[in-house]
Amino acid sequence: MRHNFILFTKNYYSFCEEYFGRYIHHAPVIGNGDSKPDIETKLSELYSYIYDKLGEETLNHWFREVPKKYFNKV
Structure with missing residues (x-):
């Protein structure tokens, strides 16, 4: 997004x-060589940040509703 x-x-x-x-x-x-745990940690931090600053509704919209609607994934 x-x-x-x-x-x-x-x-x-x-x-x-x-x-x-x-x-x-x-x-x-x-190509920074992040390992899977590093990426998972960064995603968790990103989700937390979005939740704290923009709210649960925005987090769900960006990472659940939009992918379902436009990419048929989740």
Whole structure:
């Protein structure tokens, strides 16, 4: 979802300022060698952060409803 949101730069910038107090840059890391436990830990931290900042409804929408609707997965 974030990758798509970034394309709408003005909206993304405003969102970041409102909810995080700063602009969050996109800085992908490719081939960093993360092990599976590291990835699971990072996902858990991401889910917790989204839940705490944006709420359970947003977390469920982004990671349950959207994948079902657009990718037929979950």
